[in-house]
Amino acid sequence: MLRPPYSSYKRLYVYHLDLARIPQVNSPDLIGIWMEDRTAVLFFHTPQKELIENLCTRENSKLIYEADLDYQDWEAGQLISTFTENGLTVAPVWEDVPADIVLDPSVIFGSGFHPTTRACLQILLKYLKTPEIKIDSAIDLGTGTGLLSIAAAHFGVQSITAVDNNPLACQVAAKNCKLNKVDANVTVKEIDLRSDLPSTTGCNLVVANLYQGLLKQLIQTPDFWLADLYILSGFISSMEADLLAELPTEKIRFLERTRVDNWCIWVIANRNLAQ
Numbered sequence: 001m002l003r004p005p006y007s008s009y010k011r012l013y014v015y016h017l018d019l020a021r022i023p024q025v026n027s028p029d030l031i032g033i034w035m036e037d038r039t040a041v042l043f044f045h046t047p048q049k050e051l052i053e054n055l056c057t058r059e060n061s062k063l064i065y066e067a068d069l070d071y072q073d074w075e076a077g078q079l080i081s082t083f084t085e086n087g088l089t090v091a092p093v094w095e096d097v098p099a100d101i102v103l104d105p106s107v108i109f110g111s112g113f114h115p116t117t118r119a120c121l122q123i124l125l126k127y128l129k130t131p132e133i134k135i136d137s138a139i140d141l142g143t144g145t146g147l148l149s150i151a152a153a154h155f156g157v158q159s160i161t162a163v164d165n166n167p168l169a170c171q172v173a174a175k176n177c178k179l180n181k182v183d184a185n186v187t188v189k190e191i192d193l194r195s196d197l198p199s200t201t202g203c204n205l206v207v208a209n210l211y212q213g214l215l216k217q218l219i220q221t222p223d224f225w226l227a228d229l230y231i232l233s234g235f236i237s238s239m240e241a242d243l244l245a246e247l248p249t250e251k252i253r254f255l256e257r258t259r260v261d262n263w264c265i266w267v268i269a270n271r272n273l274a275q
C-alpha cells in the first residue's frame with residue numbers, strides 16, 4: 001500500500017521467500033507482503049538485497065526468486081488511471097481528479113482494468129440501479145482491492161462482507177473502504193474459501209470473481225445457494241461447460257450469460273427471488 005513518502009507506484013522490487021508466516025519488516029519502502037502456499041512474496045519500492053539477506057538469516061529462510069519490474073508491467077501492461085463505468089468514476093489515489101471512488105490498487109487484483117472486474121462492476125451497477133431488485137446486503141467473495149464492495153456501498157448497500165484469503169488484499173481493501181468512508185458498511189474478513197464459506201442465508205447478493213476450481217467447489221456447496229442473486233466470473237468459455245454441469249438447476253435460473261474478451265460473466269437468481 002502507499003505510505004508517505006510514496007504517492008504512486010513506479011518500479012516494484014519483488015522477493016519470494018520460502019517462509020510460512022508473515023515476517024516483521026520495518027522499512028518505509030515496503031509495499032506489502034503476500035502469503036501464498038507457505039511462501040512469502042515481499043514487494044518494495046526500492047531494491048532491498050541487504051534487508052532480504054538479513055531476513056533470510058533471521059528467519060532461516062531461502063530466497064526462491066527475485067525480480068524487478070515496472071508497475072505497469074505488473075498490471076499486465078495496463079496504465080492504471082481514472083475510468084468511468086456506468087456513471088461511476090473510479091480514480092487511483094495518485095490522480096487528483098473528481099471521482100466517486102478513489103482506490104489504492106497496490107499490487108492486488110481489482111484495479112478495474114481486468115475485463116472480469118470491469119464486467120462485474122458494470123453488471124453490479126446495473127442491478128444496483130434496478131429499483132425492482134432490493135439489495136441491502138452483499139457478500140464479495142475474493143474482494144481483492146475491495147472495488148466491487150465499495151461500489152455496492154456507494155449505491156446504498158448497507159451491509160457488505162468482503163472476503164479474501166490474501167492478508168495483503170484484506171489490508172488494501174480495508175484501507176480503500178476507509179478512504180471512501182464506507183468502512184461502516186463493509187466488513188473485510190480474511191477467510192480461505194477452500195475451507196470456510198461465510199453464511200449466504202438471507203443475503204441479497206453474492207459477487208464472486210474467482211478462479212474456476214474454487215468456483216466449482218462453491219457451486220457444489222448447497223449452503224452457497226441461500227442468497228437471492230449471484231454475479232459469477234473469473235472463468236473462460238472453455239471452462240463454462242464444467243461449471244454449468246454443477247449448477248443446481250432446480251434451485252436457480254439464469255438472468256444473464258455474457259462474455260467479455262472470452263471471460264464469462266453469469267448472473268443467476270435464486271428461484272425464490274420474485275420474477
Ligand SMILES: C[S@@+](CC[C@H](N)C(=O)[O-])C[C@H]1O[C@@H](n2cnc3c(N)ncnc32)[C@H](O)[C@@H]1O
Pocket residue numbers: 109110111112116117120141142143144145146148163164165166169191192193194209210211214234
Ligand atoms: C480474480 S481476483 C478478483 C478481485 C476483485 N473481486 C475483482 O473483481 O477485481 C480473485 C481474488 O480472490 C482471492 N482468492 C483466491 N483464492 C481465494 C480463497 N481460497 N479464499 C478467498 N479468497 C481467494 C484472491 O486473493 C483475489 O484477490
